[in-house]
Structures are given as C-alpha cells and as structure tokens.
Amino acid sequence: MTYDRNLLKELLSESQLGDKNSYREFLLAVSPYIKSIVHKRVFNQNDLDDVHQTILLSIHTSLNTYDPSKDPIPWITTISQRRIIDYIRKTTRISANEVFTEEGDVTIFEEPTNIVIEDGNILDVLSVDLRRPIELTKIEGHSTKEAAEILKISESALRTRVSRALKKLRDKLSGESNE
Amino acid sequence: MSNLSENEFIDSLVGNLNPTDVLMSAEKRTIIWLVLHTILISGIMFLTNPYQIEIIKNLNFNIEILGFITLIILSTYFSFLSAVPGSLKPNKYKVIFIPLFILIASLFFGIVTNNHVAELRVTGRSFCEVEILLYSLPAFLHNVYLLSKGFFTNKPWSFAFASLSSAMIPAAIMHYACVYNPTHVLTFHILPVVAISIFSAIVVSKFINRKRKDTL
Numbered sequence: 001m002t003y004d005r006n007l008l009k010e011l012l013s014e015s016q017l018g019d020k021n022s023y024r025e026f027l028l029a030v031s032p033y034i035k036s037i038v039h040k041r042v043f044n045q046n047d048l049d050d051v052h053q054t055i056l057l058s059i060h061t062s063l064n065t066y067d068p069s070k071d072p073i074p075w076i077t078t079i080s081q082r083r084i085i086d087y088i089r090k091t092t093r094i095s096a097n098e099v100f101t102e103e104g105d106v107t108i109f110e111e112p113t114n115i116v117i118e119d120g121n122i123l124d125v126l127s128v129d130l131r132r133p134i135e136l137t138k139i140e141g142h143s144t145k146e147a148a149e150i151l152k153i154s155e156s157a158l159r160t161r162v163s164r165a166l167k168k169l170r171d172k173l174s175g176e177s178n179e
Numbered sequence: 180m181s182n183l184s185e186n187e188f189i190d191s192l193v194g195n196l197n198p199t200d201v202l203m204s205a206e207k208r209t210i211i212w213l214v215l216h217t218i219l220i221s222g223i224m225f226l227t228n229p230y231q232i233e234i235i236k237n238l239n240f241n242i243e244i245l246g247f248i249t250l251i252i253l254s255t256y257f258s259f260l261s262a263v264p265g266s267l268k269p270n271k272y273k274v275i276f277i278p279l280f281i282l283i284a285s286l287f288f289g290i291v292t293n294n295h296v297a298e299l300r301v302t303g304r305s306f307c308e309v310e311i312l313l314y315s316l317p318a319f320l321h322n323v324y325l326l327s328k329g330f331f332t333n334k335p336w337s338f339a340f341a342s343l344s345s346a347m348i349p350a351a352i353m354h355y356a357c358v359y360n361p362t363h364v365l366t367f368h369i370l371p372v373v374a375i376s377i378f379s380a381i382v383v384s385k386f387i388n389r390k391r392k393d394t395l
Contacts, residue, residue: 062329063199065263
C-alpha cells in the first residue's frame with residue numbers, strides 16, 4: 001500500500017492548527033499503515049486493537065512534536081514502534097509469571113504484590129497448612145496481618161507459607177515436582 | 180484499554196483536538212540553549228573564580244578545544260533531536276563517540292609525550308570537578324525540561340546527551356580556567372562528565388517520567 005506523504009503532511013499540519021476535518025481524514029488515512037506495523041509485531045489477536053488505539057492516542061498527545069517541514073511517515077513509524085516496544089515489555093513481564101492450564105480453567109499469575117487465583121479446585125493439591133493461608137489472603141481477601149491473626153501465626157510465617165504454596169501450585173501446573 | 184470501535188475512538192480523538200503549539204525546531208533550540216548556558220556558566224565561573232582566556236599554541240590543547248566544542252554542539256543537538264520521533268536514527272547516536280575519542284586520545288598523547296609543560300598555566304582551581312558538576316546542573320535541568328515537551332524515543336540516550344552537553348560546557352571552560360595537565364584534565368574534568376552522563380542515562384532516566392497523557 002502506498003501512502004501520499006504530501007497529503008499526510010498537509011493533513012497533519014492542518015490538524016496542528018486545530019482543523020478537525022483534516023485530523024479525522026489524517027487518522028483514517030494513517031490507520032491502515034499503523035495496523036500494518038502492529039500486525040507484524042503483535043501476535044496476540046486480542047491485543048491488536050488495544051495497541052492500535054494506544055498508538056493513535058500517542059499520536060494525538062504528541063502532535064506538537066511533528067515538524068511540518070518533514071516527512072510524516074518516520075514520525076508516525078517511530079511513535080508506533082515505541083508503543084509496540086512498551087507493549088512487548090509489559091506482556092513479557094506478565095507472561096514470565098504466568099502459567100496457563102486447561103485443567104479446570106485455572107490461571108495463576110503473580111504480579112509484584114498481587115496474586116490472583118481463579119477457580120479454586122487446584123488448591124486441592126495443597127496441604128491444609130499451605131491451603132488455608134492462600135484461601136485467606138487470595139480468595140477471601142484478608143490482609144497479611146488479619147490472616148496471621150486468624151491462623152495464630154506470625155506475619156513472616158504466613159508469608160513463607162503463601163510463598164511455598166504458590167511455588168507448589170506453579171510447579172504442579174507446570175508439570176514439575178520437587179517432591 | 181478501550182471498548183470503543185475504531186471509528187468511535189477516532190471520533191473521540193477528533194472531538195478532543197485543540198490547536199497545538201508546535202515544538203521549536205531542534206536547530207533553534209540547540210542554538211538558544213547553547214548560547215544561554217554558555218554565557219551563564221562562563222559568567223558564573225568567572226565571577227566565582229576569575230580566569231583568563233589565553234591563546235595557546237600547543238597543538239594538543241587546540242585539538243582538545245575543538246573536541247570539546249564539537250562534543251557540546253553535537254550532544255546538545257542530538258538531545259533535542261531525540262525528542263522528535265523519526266528525526267534521529269539510533270545508529271547516528273554513536274557519532275558522538277568520534278569527538279569524545281579524539282579528545283581523550285589527544286589527552287593520552289599529551290600524557291605520553293609530556294609536551295604540555297613548557298608554556299601553559301600551572302595554577303588550578305580547588306574542587307574543579309565539583310564546580311563542573313554543580314554548574315552543569317541548571318543547564319541539565321533546563322535541557323530535560325525542554326525534552327519533556329517532546330516525545331522520548333530513547334530516554335537513556337536523551338538523558339546521556341543532556342548530561343554530556345551540560346557538563347561539557349564548564350569542562351571546556353576549565354580547559355582555560357584550570358591547570359592544563361592532561362592527567363588532571365582526564366581525571367578531574369573528563370571523567371566526572373562521562374560518569375555523570377552514564378549515571379543520567381541509566382539511573383536518572385528511570386526516575387524522571389514525563390506524565391503520559393494517555394487519557395482523553
């Protein structure tokens with residue numbers, strides 16, 4: 001697909017002056033180009049629209065950085081690439097801690113401070129000592145302090161049990177066993 | 180992120196459009212920033228500890244001064260260019276190493292050949308390295324402020340250039356204002372500049388985030 005750079009340049013310049021019709025025309029014209037970049041780098045179909053809209057939003061907030069005397073394509077391309085890199089970094093961070101399984105549709109993923117457990121059948125693999133801390137903190141929503149008081153153990157002991165439980169769950173779901 | 184269809188999303192962006200103040204070109208910003216901070220820094224350095232600009236006939240000295248000037252101009256220009264998407268290709272960043280290499284190579288040559296002794300000033304300034312870092316700070320903060328109005332395409336490099344250009348101005352003036360001894364210059368003028376540039380790139384860039392206006 002070829003793009004009329006002079007037309008894009010003109011539309012973008014007029015958009016900087018506040019011309020909404022030109023801006024709409026510019027966004028509609030440039031959208032397929034952005035999608036072509038996104039499709040090459042983003043493989044999760046569910047995220048394509050989100051990344052595309054993130055890029056359009058970045059273009060919107062960075063309109064002041066476009067130099068009207070220059071070719072708009074490198075400007076659009078760089079913003080798109082930058083946002084795709086941000087997306088890839090974010091998804092890499094999340095997926096490094098994520099384990100998917102078809103077993104009971106359970107997903108356990110760990111972010112720096114949060115654990116989310118959906119569908120608790122998987123907890124059956126844990127002993128009572130390890131299961132109860134997970135139920136209290138991750139399913140029932142108690143704070144560490146509250147859960148420790150309920151179980152009559154120290155907070156550090158609670159944290160240790162939660163950590164061991166998560167490791168066991170992760171190993172179970174990954175098909176590994178340390179026993 | 181959004182439950183809007185593409186057309187609805189575009190409509191919302193269009194509805195939110197206002198006339199925008201286009202960023203001044205990188206060339207103009209470079210000239211204005213350089214002139215302003217060179218005058219300020221050299222003036223402050225003169226007032227706090229007077230110095231004299233002499234014509235030096237030592238070849239190494241003049242090569243080094245050219246190296247300083249090239250580094251200052253290039254790093255300032257690259258820093259402002261890096262805030263405009265699509266203006267500065269990543270490979271071009273590395274051009275900055277050429278004048279830096281020439282500057283350091285000339286100093287090493289001076290150390291090895293010991294050719295600096297005959298006619299040049301031997302008195303120095305106490306805490307010249309502290310002066311370099313201190314006087315570069317307002318220039319650096321101003322540079323970062325101007326950068327934040329743009330779009331960070333590569334934040335570590337942007338901060339490295341901002342830091343390098345800010346610190347090289349007082350370092351260049353020190354070449355006249357402090358003792359001319361290549362070992363001293365490398366250790367107390369150049370090394371702090373390079374160290375602070377690396378520090379800015381790796382550490383400072385992580386802490387200073389432009390508030391991303393990713394909402395309508």
